[in-house]
Amino acid sequence: MEQEQEQGQETGAGAGTGAAVGDGAGPSLAEHPDPDPRRDGEDTVTSASSSNSDLPSAFPEGERPAIGRRHSGKAFTGLRLFGRRLRLTPRGIIPCWVGVPRQRGGSRKIKHKAPVYKKAIAKSGLQHLVAQPSASAVVKGDLDREIRSTVDWTESALYGDHIWFETNVSGDFCYVGEQHCIAKSLQKSVARKKCAACKIVVHTVCIEQLEKINFRCKPSFRESGSRNVREPTIVRHHWVHRRRQDGKCKQCGKGFQQKFTFHSKEIVAISCSWCKQAYHNKVTCFMLQQIEESCSLGAHAAAIVPPTWVIRVRRPQTSLKSSKKKKRTSFKRKSSKKGAGEEARWKPFIVKPVPSQLMKPLLVFVNPKSGGNQGAKIIQSFMWYLNPRQVFDLSQGGPKEGLEMYRKVHNLRILACGGDGTVGWILSTLDQLQLNPQPAVAVLPLGTGNDLARTLNWGGGYTDEPVSKILSHVEDGNVVLLDRWNLIVEPNQEASQEEKDEQQTDKLPLDIFNNYFSLGFDAHVTLEFHESREANPEKFNSRFRNKMFYAGTAFSDFLMGSSKDLAKHIKVVCDGTDLTSKVQDLKLQCLVFLNIPRYCAGTMPWGNPSEHHDFEPQRHDDGCIEVIGFTMTSLATLQVGGHGERLNQCREVTLTTYKPIPMQVDGEPCKLAPSVIRISLRNQANMVQKTKRRTSIPLLNDQQPVPDRLRIRVNRISMHDYEALHYDKEKLKEASIPLGLIVVPGDSDLETCRSHIERLQEEGDGTKSKTLSSQKLSPKWCFLDSTTADRFYRIDRAQEHLNYVTEISQDELFILDPELVVTETVGTSPGMPDLVDSSGELQSAARQFSFPSSSSSPPPSPVPRILEIQRATQRKRISSDSSVAEALAHSDSLRSTKPALSRKGAKIMSVHRSNTTAADFKPTDRLEKTALCDTDKVSTEALIDCVKNKDHQRLRDLHKLGADLSVQDSSGRTLLHHAVDVGSKEVVKYIIDNAPTDILDVTEKENGETVLHKAASLCQRTICHYLVEAGASLMKTDLQGDTPKNRAEKAKDQDLAAYLENRQHYQMIQREDQETAV
Known part of the structure; x- marks a missing residue:
């Protein structure tokens, strides 16, 4: 039994x-x-x-x-x-x-x-x-x-x-x-x-x-x-x-x-x-x-379309055929035309909503071609959180069928996942269907650019924010208006009849724009890129190469002066005022009619005209369009905060061209024949603007008043640690480096905190020689949300004003510094004392046994004594109501037995900014200290022999006696390298479970291989899975520039390569399927 x-x-x-x-x-x-x-x-x-x-x-x-x-x-x-x-x-x-x-x-x-x-x-x-x-x-x-x-x-x-x-x-x-x-x-x-x-x-x-x-x-x-x-x-x-x-x-x-x-x-x-x-x-x-x-239906019940709303209906003639009544011939003849009409209008599914003020049903439209593989992944995530019948793939017929089916749903909201072109497509379809009231449209930006998404506070691109939080933001967002503009094009009969160029056209690619309409230099560069990609699409499958092509084309056009005579061939009239002479006087090479504040991947060409009484600050709902001109100088200063020449704010524009000129409408380029173009307001669309919210704060905290001032510990995390450990919150906290203490108002947003953190850095410049935490932050640092249940995720800098500091942190604030390089040594590097409060003996030992340059051999070291001191100075957290300065002030009394300013289990670290080129970069040896030393109880050779002989029991016994599983041999190979060589899954798993996580990414000296490189080369699928799940980096390359995925491909194991590629992608964006691995 x-x-x-x-x-x-x-x-x-x-x-x-x-x-x-x-x-x-x-x-x-x-x-x-x-x-x-x-x-x-x-x-x-x-x-x-x-x-x-x-x-x-x-x-x-x-x-x-x-x-x-x-x-x-x-x-x-x-x-x-x-x-x-x-x-x-x-x-x-x-x-x-x-x-x-x-x-x-x-x-x-x-x-x-x-x-x-x-x-x-x-x-x-x-x-x-x-x-x-x-x-x-x-x-x-x-x-x-x-x-x-x-x-x-x-x-x-x-x-x-x-x-x-x-x-x-x-x-x-x-x-x-x-x-x-x-x-x-x-x-x-x-x-x-x-x-x-x-x-x-x-x-x-x-x-x-x-x-x-x-x-x-x-x-x-x-x-x-x-x-x-x-x-x-x-x-x-x-x-x-x-x-x-x-x-x-x-x-x-x-x-x-x-x-x-x-x-x-x-x-x-x-x-x-x-x-x-x-x-x-x-x-x-x-x-x-x-x-x-x-x-x-859970936390997002208000956004989910219940299956009770979606009804499959029978064909009209089905009921006639199945009827028990026999004599229907005369009726059928009379109603044949009517039946045919019903058949034409019949749809297999209808939506019968139950109106409720509490409901905000959501339709999700995803463009899978946007953002590389992000679109396909996003579709799966939304199908998990919502009813699959409210998630639509735009490559399967566009948005019209879905919008028509849900047109009677009260309080309907739409989420457009894609670029600005995807949003324009959906807005134009809403115009065709004439829904009343028109649903509000939110944006999840995929790909690059995304100026409309930035304007509405959705950021410049999707990184790794949980889909659940995106849904909450869509539900809570405010509805705002967006002006939309008509473009009416007529041929210019007054222009000289030149021989027509093959590339020129008589109409614009779009007759409506939401973001901008431009002509001149920027449109010429976009047009050249577009034509080159159409001719050779296989050469434009890399985002980096695309940007390089853009830069090269812009530079060549600048040298050739392709748009220097633009002002001589156009006439601009705004609300009856002729601006042509002003355009010619300024020798403008680019003219932009801008509807939203953002342009060209986030720049703000209108700027802040508050000191000028002639112009008002720009708005996307005021019924006015901004006319801006650029010289080559003002175009170059856009990326560093500059602005163009403000020409006018108007409601109607008449633009006349006298020769074929490159133009673009919301990023879609063409070369338009001489024309008369009239710009006028079309309508206003409802959009969802992302707003500040406090959903991350526990309900218990919501019942308490927000404190007047907050004292928050700020900790810095490197990109290497983030990619390797961001699914393990505790280990990532241990790997973080204390930066200092800031005091901010209780209702501060992250923009306010950023200014305090940068001020903290400025104040720390004078004490660089005293503390590690005063090392300069890179300009690209960003905040991390540490309040989600499973992991940390990054916050777009453009959305910092939308997040309260209490929403993304509880007792400490974590920031990601992508240019921070952390190397672990026995002590700290010269001129950069340790963060721990240690005795003079340890400081002198650190100076004596710091690693010399790679050309010299390491001196002998009294390792047991150093290890003993290191164990005594294991770094622990400082409570949030104390400061770095206070901790350092008491360093004389704390000594080596009184740890401070450090984290449990962390090793002594030195931090520096990497200024080397790719040619100078050498494989990282984060555990190099173990190659220098051995304990009194167990030798490195004994451990390696155990691994080579697959003697799992002996290895466990040695580890219980105090053996260090992170040791390396003279060639920089760890015990994991040797275990992979002999293919011992049991030994590999034991080492992973009991050794420091840093051992996963240690590179041996000969080929720069990590353990994952070695396992992928040997097609050891189970071991590769062990390593990936434990946090081994999938982006790390060996001396040949190969990732573990490349190694698997060279070994002709396509299944393993596909697995590693998939997991590599998961290390870059949010992994929504952590809830189950069945």
Whole structure:
């Protein structure tokens, strides 16, 4: 019996739950015996089971589950009811067995056989969806259906259909479980796919097996049920098994056990794909009655379109054909034209909203071509947080169909994910549809430029901000107006009839602009780039090379003076005032008609004209357009805060050209033939402007008054540490370097804090020789948000005025310095004393044993004494109400036994700014100190021998005796290098778990290889996974300039290379799929 129970647990660990936890096969807890549930007239949309109000009567005496009893040690892998599983029928929950054939009418024959321990709760994603088709129909449709990676909007769309994307997620798990996994029997690596909506991962060949375990995705629509008396208003939870889960259990408040061993089959959590609530996989935390609870849809319920709103409708003629009345011929003849019209207007899906002042339903339009691979990743993230049917891929037909379907939704908001061109596309479509009132449009900027996004405080580009916070900002943002301008072009009949150039055109690429319209030098450069890219697209697949081409083209045009005669060939009239003579006097080479303050990737060419009474500050909602001219000198000063020549603020412009001139409309260039162009106000669009908010502060703190003044410790983090450790908040805090203390008002935003931090640096210039923290910050430093549950993320400098300091920090403020280089030595470098308060003995030892130049050999050192002093001076945090100056003032009394100004577990560091070129750069040896020394107890050679001989037990014994696992041999190779050489997974894992994390990125001297380089070269997939999960850098290059991904490609392991490339991308942007790794 115990053996059978263990087998049941293993199967459940591989399978998981849909509506609830369940076995790998068989009927659902919520499965209806009636083949057509529409007759029941149910009023709920659910991905759990239906009501279980008669639950007690469903069990024979002695077979009732112990719901709610305190079984803290038992995992909730399903209620084990004496070998029988439960099935919900109109009469209640009854025991049933696997594999019993369905009889007519939905009943089953109960076979009398010995009970086996199986799970009681089946995996059902949609068993109680209103007007759900019969199970047999669903199964029949599954047999020949395709694996979809997009939302199915056709009439043949399936309930609970998953949306599959390629994945390189680590491990070898398949959600269907070992019992049903086909790939397991193939004994080879099989591609896997991940569902964007519920985040399960299965082998491609196992997708159809999901039907056998009756697991479907969360519902995204309902069927129209004409016989339903009541409209459904409730959505139920969609429960899924998780082997990895962030956050804390909703029931007990404790965290979820995170096992590093990705081969573990243990299911630690049960979470809902809608509201994201998670519970421990124990009967004490997750109880059966929770399956029947209605789902709140979570933190973003106001933005989510419930599946009860989205209705699939029948074709008009279907009801005629299925009618029981026979004599309809004359009616059909009379109504044939009407029927044809209905057929033409018929759409498979409609949206029937329930108006509510609390709701702000969101439509998301994503341009996957923007921002490299960011667009495709963003689509998956939004499908996880929202209903997949409110997320649209613009490459699949544009925004019109989605906007038309949701046109009647009250308080609708739109999120445009892409560049400024994507926003213009959506605004133009809204004009065509004439929605009233017009929905407000927010922007998630992808790619480069994004001047409109900067104007509305959304920043210049998406970095790694959590999608959940973006949704909150869209919900809370203010609605503002944006002027939109018409461009009416007519041929200039007065111009001389020259031979027409092949490149010139008679019309502009756009007849409306939101940002700017320009002609002259900037348009000429953009046009040359555009034409070159059209001719040779393969040469323009790198953003860096594109920028270099821009710079080269601009420089050559400057030398050739291609636009120096612009003023001689144009006439400008603004509100009846002729500005032509002024343009000619200033010898302008570029003319810009600007609607928003930002231009050319964030510059502000209008500037601040407050000292001039002739002009007003620029606004994007005042019905006026700013006319600005540029000389080559003023164009060059734009990037350093300069502005152009302010010519006029007007409501109408007439521009006449007398020769073909390059022009651009919101970044779209052309060469326009001589024309008369009239610019006039078209309308005003509703836009969402990102505003300040305090959502990161806990509710408990919200009840307390904001203090008048805050004393905040500022800590600095290097880019290397951020990329390696930003998913491990505690280690990143330990790696940070104290910079100083600032005192700011309690309601300060980050712009105010920036000025205080820069002032702190200025005040520290005079004490550079005293403290490490006074090292100069680079101009590119930015703030880090340390309040999110799983990681740190960067804050765009353009959005600092939107964030309160109390919103991104709790007791300390962290900043990222991308040009900071941290090297670890035994002591500190000359002229840069240590941050710890140490005795003179340690200071002298540090000076004596500092590393000399690479050309000289290291002198002998009394290492045990140094190590003893280092252990005594382990750096710890200083409380936020003390300052660096106070700590240093008491240094005489603290000595080596009184640590201060340092972090637990951190090593003594020296910090410098790197001014070397790429040719001067040498591989980093952050643990080089260990190559110089050895302990009295264990020699380096003994440790290396243990690793080479795969003697795991001996290595553990030596480590317990005090052996340092971060030692290196004479060639700079660590124990990990040697373990990878011999392919010992067990030793590699032990070293990773017990050695400092810095060992992951140590480079050996000969080739500059890290351990990950070596493992990728040897195609050691499991070891590569260990290293990546532990935080090994995927961007680090060896002396040949190869990353670990390049090494895998050279080894011709394409699967490993794809995995490493995927994880490399995750180190650069937010990894939203940390919630599960199944």
